[in-house]
Amino acid sequence: MITSKPRLVVVGNGMAGMRTVEELLKLLPDLYDITVFGAEPHGNYNRILLSPVLAGEKTVDDIMLNTRQWYAQNGITLHAGDPVVKIDRPRRTVYAQSGLAIPYDRLLLATGSKPFIIPVPGHQLPGVIAFRDIQDVETMLAAARHHRHAVVIGGGLLGLEAANGLLRQGMEVSVVHVNDCLMERQLDKPAAALLKAALERKGLRILLNANTAEIVGPDRVTALRFKDGSEIPADLVVMTAGVRPNIDLARSAGLQCDRAIMVDDTLQSFDPRIYAVGECVQHRKALFGLVAPIWDQARVCAAHLAGFGHSRYVQQATATKLKVTGVDLYSAGDFIGDADSEDLVMRDPRRGVYKRLVLKGNRVTGAVLYGDVKDGPWYFELIQNKTDIAELRSRLLFGQAYCEPRAA
């Protein structure tokens, strides 16, 4: 059917892109003729929940967000497993790998990011993978059935979840981390030390300050060699040393990029017809990896796509919870602090509890909770609402239960 509706093309069938579409449908379901391209041959799934899938706590079906049926019901054309390879901005047309060329009136880039594979010798050997998509999970599950030694390079959030999953699948897992503490982007040192001890108790081997020199193997990985010459056996190497925004397409289309696609407060790129959301964008100086700000971006972007030019994207603090069973860890906001910030710290090593709040001018700006995270959401709320906590300060770190009667 020939339609006169404007055409919206979405490049990227991930969480950011599809959330934006959902938000748009909520506002004006019939505004656009929508076409979605995705590199993966699936519907849209919740990438955050890959860890529980790996750990055997969830199935792939459990984590699907939008099935193919949903696309059909909403009149969206989905091209899954067919990545876009070129954008012709003057002609306002995208070209897919399959040769498909689709014109657009508005283009939404949601290309996400790709794992950073450390380019050490041997990084292309079979058995060396990243942890990004369902395919990676399937590779790991297969490896777990046939092999014994797994090495995870990178002791960040993702790496630890991968390591935990592999451990749950019965492998002997070492986590190799170049830094001197785990999850340094989410934790301070005392919390990281508690985490390390807890993970070690679960059976993970954790090597800090470990510089990988080479991945060793004749035709498949067999070991990992460090710069100091020592080796550990490895049948599977999972690289979780960070991600890089996926901006090759945007860059080749001549869009303004810094570390990622530059967008303004409306999520518009330098080309007014092109918007971008998610891990592939850079807003001011910030890149994005956690889900909460991306949901915000989706809402703002959808509003503008809908023509309601009233909302602005404002960066908010973010919160993280580590999804490792038996380890309670919560971090939110800016927990590093600076010369003007103030710390509230509580340590109870025997109970395995560590809590730290970072304050600035009677506002909470960051929180790290370990062992007792039940107040995490409350602190996050205080961070986001910029609540004046002067009255609560002496009790704040002890939790909402101690503060509410006073606050009332």
Added chain:
Amino acid sequence: MLPRTTHDVTLPAPLSATATTATTCPYCGVGCGVKASVRPDGQFDVAGDEKHGSNHGRLCVKGSALGETVDLQGRLLYPQVDGQRVGWDDALDRVAGGLRRIIDQHGPEAVALYVSGQLLTEDYYVANKLMKGYVGTANIDTNSRLCMSSAVAGHKRAFGEDLVPVCYEDLEQADMIVLVGSNTAWCHPILFQRIARAKEARPEMKLVVIDPRRTATCELADLHLPVRAGTDVWLFNGLLSFLHQHGVMDTGFVERHTTGLARTMAIADNTAGDVRSVARACKITEADLLEFYRLFARTEKVITAFSMGVNQSSAGTDKVNSIINCHLLTGRIGRPGMGPFSITGQPNAMGGREVGGLANMLAAHMDLGNAKHRDIVKSFWGSPRIADKPGLKAVDLFRAIEAGKVKAVWIMATNPVVSLPDADQVKRALSKCELVISSDIIEKTDTNAYAHVLLPALGWGEKDGTVTNSERRISRQRRFLAAPGEARGDWQIICDVARRMGYEGFEFDGTHAVFDEHARLSAAGNREWGIGNRSEHGEPTALRAFNLSGLVGMTREQFDALPPIQWPVLSSTIPDSPFPIPAVGTARLFEDNRYYHADGKAHFVPTPVRAPAHASSEEFPLVLNTGRVRDQWHTMTRTGKSPKLADHIPEPFVDMHPQDALVSGVRAGELARVSSRWGSLVARVQHGGGIPRGNVFVPIHWNAQFASDARVGSLVNPVVDPVSGEPEFKHTPVRVEEFRVLWHGFVLSRRELQMESTTWWTRIQGRQFLRYEIAGRDKSMDRGAWARQLFGAEDPEADWIEYEDRTAGVYRAALVVGDRIECCVFMSSRPDLPSRAWLASLFVKEQLEEIDRVGLLVGEPVEKGADTGPTVCSCFGVGRNTICAAIRDRNLKTTAEITGCLKAGGNCGSCVPELKKLLSEVRATEAA
């Protein structure tokens, strides 16, 4: 010294596992009967003795807590010489040899005894005998000098002898009680309860309280006169003048039985002849003053009871006489329900007076200056000599020590470095003194730090003898505990030293023998009661009212069985007295209108008005008043051990009017330095003690064992009454300034900790822990490291919980050992620390629960409403918040209803005045 641990204190051994022993409370001058028994767990139960005529089974909170004070923690158990433990032989040789050498070289006036109203009469008797009859000096004075010597002097001037005319029953029979300078509710709780019950039964009975402070006692008063400190003589001269002007006098009595009215009236009329000027001098309203005068005028049965507020003054003796004058003018004396009544402070102040244990007395109410008396005593003792001139009174004694005139001093059962005025002078004196001997039950006291020889004495429950209370009632203190370590009774120690000095007359085979000698001396040369008081030649005779002839000749068993009895006890009252026929004492004196001056009359004593010695000035604008708090005793060596007693008022404080605080730049809850010309201390500022503008109040109890800097004695002006020698504890000009600290904190610990390096600290005994309130000036310190070192928890594996808010200066930590809390510390740059009550409750738990650990560093349980607030009722541990909540929620109207609901006030009743206050406070806030 071994570290003090609070959970394994040594309990003394009971003499019998089952018996209940009737004995007497060792605290205030009320002298309550106590029954002591041993519990199966080895602890001791004490209860009031319902058979004792002074308390009829009631006991105040201090008495109730006696069981918590008899443990052997901190006890002096062995003799020490120069800090080394020695045997008794060596110690006694050192004492006897040292005294002998100094007497031989410098004469008898170079040695002195400084003893105590805590001694039993028998101890006192032999001490007095040793000094006055054998060493040959009257240099024996006592801490009773600080307490009631003005009353003694006033009695002697008025009656010719130190006689308290009334008894406790008179309080119940009176239609009006005037309490002057007496916070009876706190300092003599059982007496106050007798008054309260009498007033409850007869609401028409009037209670007038005369006190610059609005104390707990005022809660019961019909009228409170907050007179300006030191103006009592104006008030009572004014009363005398008012009564005289209005013809309220017993002319017949005055004519027949008194002398000296004219001069006395002239002085009174001159100084206080009109009500307006008296009101102005006393700084009270004319209406209030007139109300008091009129009440007094129209009430026949009136008792004027007075305590330290009268005695501890540079005009103390005149104050006493100004009161007695009013009773003489109206003839209100010697009859039931009326009379002047000195309520003494100490358990045996009266016993000390009976034996003559003061520098200006001889023995058995006989006088040093009376040759006939000296003859009687010397020949009765068969002693080699007899002192014939007064010795040095307390303040002068320590001055003479500093001046090097007195070279040896033997201190017994008292702590002058804490309790004397200008107490730093006492330190200087003792540090210069050649030989300082201290007999004590506690090893570490402020005074013992200066002693060359420490002699371990017996404490309450271990010693055996008699005490006499404020109503002349002699009661037995009986032992129910074995002597701990090598401790011995004071009388034995004194007799041993006397024998080693080569004196005869100190061979007693028990306290009964000492008492018997004392009783016989009281009868020596003393004619029988009721038989004239003049010799045939009209010369003054040796007649004294103090006469125990009815108690002469008791065997050990009879002495053991002696029931409480009021002197005089005369054989003639029991015809052919074969003791122990129920001994008959004497409830009331002067019923026969005979007095003990040579003329047989009572004397009016003119009392010119005189302001306190030191007036406030620009530099020292406030007037310091000192006194007791409800739940502590003297220098806290015993009551400081009781967690129950620490609850009421845990810390040294300075109570002042909020406006004076504002002017002085200090705030309630924060620390202040209080200084006078003589010394200074640091205490926490509080309001609420009913202090008038221009005055501050600091309790007398705290000292270097319990706080870094809290000896109020160091501030008190060393000014004494010219007659009695009693110091002016109630009036020292001071100033109050901010004591700036950079952090405040507290510590609860099972072990005693070294706090010396902390700027300010005070230690409080808790149940299985010690609490330290602390404050400091070091801002940059690493608090975590400091606390770990303090607690000896440097092990990084220690179960150490901590919380830090560095910018706010908040640090909190707790050490847990084997699931039990071992210690915790809370510090903050502001005095906004959490309540100690809930934290304290964790120390009695054998195991901390998870939920306790969660709340630990908040200092609060997770559940709300569990904080009961500061303890008001110590007996049942009921807190202020609980009481206020109950008053509000259940709409309670009376203290009885509070007791019904919460038990508070139902045991000792000491807190009833505070309950009353809370009732009216809650009602006031509700009305607002």
